[in-house]
Amino acid sequence: MQGFLSLLGRRLVIIVPYLWLIVFFLVPFVIVFKISLSQTAIRMPPYVPVFDGTATWAKLRQLSFDNYLWLTGDALYAKAYLTSLGVAAVSTALTFCIGYPLAYGMARAPRSLRPTLLMLVILPFWTSFLIRVYAWIGILKPEGLLSQLLIWAGLIHEPLHILNTYVAVYIGIVYSYLPFMVLPIYAGLEKMDPSLIEAAEDLGCPPAAAFWKVTFPLSLPSVIAGSFLVFIPAVGEFVIPDLLGGSSTLMIGKTLWNEFFANRDWPIASAVAVVLLVILVIPIVIFQHTQARAEERSR
Amino acid sequence: MKSLGSIRRSFAPWNDPAAKAGVVFDRVTKNFGQFAAVDDFSLTIYEREFFALLGASGCGKTTLLRILAGFETPTSGKVLLDGQDLADIPPYRRPVNMMFQSYALFPHMTVERNIAFGLRQDRMAKSEIADRVGQMLKLVKLEAFAKRKPHQLSGGQRQRVALARAVAKRPKVLLLDEPLGALDRKLREETQFELMDLQQELGLTFIVVTHDQEEAMTMADRIAVMESGKLIQVATPVEVYEAPNSRFVADFIGNVNLFEGEVTEVLPEAVDLFGPDGFPIRAECASPPQKGSRAWFAVRPEKIRLSRTPPSEPLNAAQGEIWDIAYVGDMTLFNIRLDNGRLVKTETINAVRTSSEPFGYEERVWLSFAPDAGVLLEG
Numbered sequence: 001m002q003g004f005l006s007l008l009g010r011r012l013v014i015i016v017p018y019l020w021l022i023v024f025f026l027v028p029f030v031i032v033f034k035i036s037l038s039q040t041a042i043r044m045p046p047y048v049p050v051f052d053g054t055a056t057w058a059k060l061r062q063l064s065f066d067n068y069l070w071l072t073g074d075a076l077y078a079k080a081y082l083t084s085l086g087v088a089a090v091s092t093a094l095t096f097c098i099g100y101p102l103a104y105g106m107a108r109a110p111r112s113l114r115p116t117l118l119m120l121v122i123l124p125f126w127t128s129f130l131i132r133v134y135a136w137i138g139i140l141k142p143e144g145l146l147s148q149l150l151i152w153a154g155l156i157h158e159p160l161h162i163l164n165t166y167v168a169v170y171i172g173i174v175y176s177y178l179p180f181m182v183l184p185i186y187a188g189l190e191k192m193d194p195s196l197i198e199a200a201e202d203l204g205c206p207p208a209a210a211f212w213k214v215t216f217p218l219s220l221p222s223v224i225a226g227s228f229l230v231f232i233p234a235v236g237e238f239v240i241p242d243l244l245g246g247s248s249t250l251m252i253g254k255t256l257w258n259e260f261f262a263n264r265d266w267p268i269a270s271a272v273a274v275v276l277l278v279i280l281v282i283p284i285v286i287f288q289h290t291q292a293r294a295e296e297r298s299r
Numbered sequence: 300m301k302s303l304g305s306i307r308r309s310f311a312p313w314n315d316p317a318a319k320a321g322v323v324f325d326r327v328t329k330n331f332g333q334f335a336a337v338d339d340f341s342l343t344i345y346e347r348e349f350f351a352l353l354g355a356s357g358c359g360k361t362t363l364l365r366i367l368a369g370f371e372t373p374t375s376g377k378v379l380l381d382g383q384d385l386a387d388i389p390p391y392r393r394p395v396n397m398m399f400q401s402y403a404l405f406p407h408m409t410v411e412r413n414i415a416f417g418l419r420q421d422r423m424a425k426s427e428i429a430d431r432v433g434q435m436l437k438l439v440k441l442e443a444f445a446k447r448k449p450h451q452l453s454g455g456q457r458q459r460v461a462l463a464r465a466v467a468k469r470p471k472v473l474l475l476d477e478p479l480g481a482l483d484r485k486l487r488e489e490t491q492f493e494l495m496d497l498q499q500e501l502g503l504t505f506i507v508v509t510h511d512q513e514e515a516m517t518m519a520d521r522i523a524v525m526e527s528g529k530l531i532q533v534a535t536p537v538e539v540y541e542a543p544n545s546r547f548v549a550d551f552i553g554n555v556n557l558f559e560g561e562v563t564e565v566l567p568e569a570v571d572l573f574g575p576d577g578f579p580i581r582a583e584c585a586s587p588p589q590k591g592s593r594a595w596f597a598v599r600p601e602k603i604r605l606s607r608t609p610p611s612e613p614l615n616a617a618q619g620e621i622w623d624i625a626y627v628g629d630m631t632l633f634n635i636r637l638d639n640g641r642l643v644k645t646e647t648i649n650a651v652r653t654s655s656e657p658f659g660y661e662e663r664v665w666l667s668f669a670p671d672a673g674v675l676l677e678g
Contacts (some may be wrong), residue, residue, distance in 0.1 A: 157358055197402035201390045203468065204420030213416075217407050 013055065029277070036270035047266050060076045067271035077255065077272065081279065084252040087166065087241075088234035091173040092181075095230045098183035098222065104215075106182070107189035118186070121179050133172055133243050140168050140244065164246030171239035173230075178213065180229035188222025189215070226288045232280055252276055310520060311445045312345035320379075321346040321504045322367065322472060327376035328526075329362055336362040337373070338528035349498050351503045351519035353512060355551075359528035360508045361400075364474050367506070368397045380471065391420075396470040401476040402461035404449040410460050411436070411445040417468040435463040438497065455486050462494075466501060473498075475507040479514060512552050516540070524548050540599075545674050549597040556603065556643050557676075558596045565590050569670060572596060577639055578617040584675040598673035603645040603666055605633065605658065610667040619643065621662045633658065635666055 033062030038047045071077045106117045119234060139145045142159035150156045162168050192215065200210035245251065252272065260269035305547045312318035322344040329337040344350045352360040355623070358595040365371040367378060369390030378385045385393060405414050418428045436442045437652040439459035449457055458481065465473055478494065494614050495518050498505045511516050515522050516536040523533045524547075543549035546557060562572030570587045572580040572594060582596040610616045623634035624641060630649055634642045643666055647658075658664065 193401055193403060195399045195401050195403040196405060198368075198390070199399055199464075201370075201398070202395075202397045203417030203464070204366055204391050204663070206389075206391050209420070214405060218405075251514070 030268045032273055035266050036067055036268075037065070037276050038267050039064070039066070040265050040267055043250070046264050067267045067273070070268060071271055071275060076250075077252075080108055080250050080255045081251045081275070083250050084235050084237075085279070086247060087169060087173070088231050088237075091170055091225050091234050092231045094170060094174045095178055096227060098224070098225065099178055100185055100219075102178075103182045103185035103189055106186050107192075121182050121186075124179070129176065131238060133176065133239055136168070136175065136244055137163060140171065162245065164248055166245065166249055167249075168244035169241050169249055172244045173234050173237060176240065177230040177234060179224040184222045184225040185219060188219045188225075192218055195209070213223065214246065224287065224290055228283060230246040231283065235280060236276055310347070310349065313343075313521065318345055319381075320344075322327045323379040324363070324380065324505070325377040327363070327366065327373045327378060329359070329366060329371060330374045335528050339365070340376070340528065340530055342523060342530060342533060344504065344506060345590065346504055347502055348497065349485075349518055349520045350507070351515035352506065352508045352525060353515040353522050353551075354487070355523035356510055358525045361476055362478055362528075362635050363525075364397070364506065367472070368474055369393050375639075388393050394471040395474060396465040396468055397474040398461050398465040398474075398478055400480060402428055402449075402457050402481075404457060404460055404464070406449055410441060410452070413449070413460055413489055414464045414467050416464065420465055421468065423469065428489070431467060435467050438500075439463045439464075447548075454481055455490070458482060458490070459507065462497075466497070466503065469501070470503065472506060475505060477509055478507060479511075481511075487514070487634045494518060495592055498623050513589065519535055524551060526551075535658065543597065545678055546595055546597070547673070552602050554644050556598045556600065556645075558598065560594065560596070562588055562590050562592050562594055566595065570594070570675065575639060576617065576641055577584070579614060581614045581670040582675045583671045588675075588677055592677070595676045596673050598668050600632070600644040600646045602672040603643065603668045604643050605647060606665045606667070607662075609665050612667070614666040615670060615672075616665060617643075618663060618665055621658055621660055621664060624660060633656075635664060 006117070035047055038049065040046060041048045102121075102251070105123075106114060109117055140160075140163040141147075142161055142163070145158040146162070147156070150160065152153070162171070166171070194212050197207075197210050199208065205213060236253045236256075237251065238257050239253040241249050241254050242257070245254075245277045256269055256272045258271060259265050263269075320343045323341075324340050324342045327337055327340045328335060340359075340363065352363060354360045355649060365386075366373050367380075369388065374509050380393070380395065391624075401558055405416065406522075408416070411432055414432050418431055421561060432445075433442075436445055439462060441456060441459055441463070443451060444456060444460075449460065452460065458478070462478070465475075475494075482490060491514060494505070494507075507515070507518065521533060521535055522539050523655070524531045524539065526547055532539060534542070534544075538553055539548060543552065543555075549555045549557065553647075558572070558574060558576055558580055559577075560572030560580055562570045563573050563593075564571035565587045566581075567579055568585065568587065569583045572582060574580070580596050582594075583664045588594055604610070617637055618651070619635040619637045621633060622636040623632075625632040626649075628649070630645045632644065632647045634644060636642055645666065
């Protein structure tokens with residue numbers, strides 16, 4: 001009896017996260033997928049429902065992949081996907097370039113200082129994401145703080161036109177997602193046995209060579225983790241390109257928003273979302289694979 | 300392999316004024332803030348010596364090793380290797396290699412690559428590296444594991460990879476930080492002898508840091524006993540055990556009974572002591588202390604005789620009651636309670652399988668020891 005109860009308890013504990021995923025991820029996804037297969041209509045909600053409990057042959061025949069064909073027909077969508085992937089990739093690379101030295105510095109800081117540094121990295125999360133992105137408008141606009149500062153310092157004479165360009169989008173994404181790069185790399189570097197570096201130096205490596213031959217390869221799993229944490233949300237990012245990129249930037253998150261709210265074309269918006277998900281699932285699978293391998297290695 | 304006994308027996312450069320010094324610590328001090336990890340430490344270690352730094356944890360022995368490897372800079376004093384001051388030489392240029400306590404094997408490299416790591420830094424030719432790595436693998440009997448990663452090895456195998464990696468560059472001095480600390484007892488005992496053979500075979504100077512006195516006694520030519528960053532005694536294992544220079548060393552190495560007393564009579568090369576234990580003690584010593592001063596006669600448990608009948612000599616004999624008995628197989632350990640309540644440790648060897656009349660609890664017995672069975676200590 002005791003054994004049965006504890007087994008039941010263990011099952012229940014596992015069921016909770018699964019239930020969560022089913023209710024809040026799988027069910028909504030199925031609904032979105034269903035909508036993506038239907039046709040738009042001027043009604044409430046604005047599409048022809050394909051299933052309403054009576055999945056008759058006639059109803060099933062109405063299912064169509066027209067919306068997906070539509071996505072391939074218009075170059076705008078392909079361009080938006082590619083730009084988003086490109087922006088996300090560049091942003092990830094930039095976040096890595098800034099985040100790695102930051103994380104390295106933190107991991108090598110005196111032990112007593114590390115919690116404070118960690119706190120400083122997490123601190124921005126205490127302010128709303130939206131407000132932080134808005135704040136960048138104030139900094140980047142032509143009459144904003146940055147231009148004023150640089151003109152005052154005599155470095156430039158004309159105000160900078162950064163706002164509403166991709167540069168502003170990069171700045172926004174790098175700024176917002178930096179902690180997601182720094183934290184895993186910091187965690188990876190911090191738990192590394194310092195005697196490994198000493199061993200490398202002892203065997204004849206000057207410090208720089210020891211970094212490239214030992215520290216960096218060993219931190220790669222955490223670099224990959226950080227990169228995915230930045231890359232995946234950056235691809236679908238809507239707020240930053242909308243607020244900082246203006247109308248001249250084309251990204252898939254914004255396209256989706258427009259289809260859904262401006263055009264009220266729910267089926268196309270759903271198709272865009274499904275394709276985006278499929279595109280992102282591929283790197284996630286790769287990520288899972290490398291994580292599993294890293295875990296196996298560390299055992 | 301031929302026996303190394305003859306080489307080891309005749310090896311005593313510390314008694315030879317013409318011997319060449321290998322490593323010299325000259326008044327080395329290392330402070331961490333207010334704390335002196337190493338305090339005015341001077342020591343000479345000779346070429347090809349198997350040397351052990353022995354002490355409790357926190358006594359500064361590892362700091363000393365790290366100073367020699369170049370990971371710590373002494374606050375004051377000098378470290379010389381073959382007469383050369385090491386002060387301005389960074390760790391990666393010192394002809395010294397270290398085997399780390401954690402082994403510090405590179406987890407992303409195979410056994411082979413780990414061993415080759417130091418050789419590749421020296422830009423050695425590829426074929427030469429392959430040869431040397433092969434030799435090293437053979438030396439530590441890991442030929443079959445060349446392509447494995449460290450996490451696929453057992454603790455003992457990792458220890459041997461760490462050793463092979465550290466000796467691959469043929470350093471002048473090999474530093475070993477608690478090299479056997481992570482191994483279980485049986486494997487540790489086997490590995491002790493392997494290390495000794497390896498040291499003779501390679502002809503290197505080994506400096507090993509350990510807190511295990513048995514390990515130090517087994518392997519080392521000489522032992523330095525340290526406490527609180529200071530050097531207390533440097534001597535061969537036999538001398539450290541049989542002629543400790545202080546109560547600290549006597550107590551730290553093995554078990555000891557310290558009989559305290561006041562010098563009541565000074566004889567040529569001996570003194571008589573009388574103390575709280577209530578029986579007169581005669582202790583031989585080379586330079587007797589003054590009459591009336593305090594001294595301790597340190598006697599190892601195995602040098603105390605246990606008998607049911609009073610010994611023929613009235614000196615160095617006391618009566619007591621058997622308080623504790625611990626049968627450990629090869630011998631039996633006893634705690635004998637003297638009439639003043641003090642416990643004296645002694646032991647008997649179980650040379651026969653079944654003793655007809657074993658000593659029992661609470662039995663009245665006689666303890667006795669010869670005047671030359673111990674050392675007279677004044678501090």
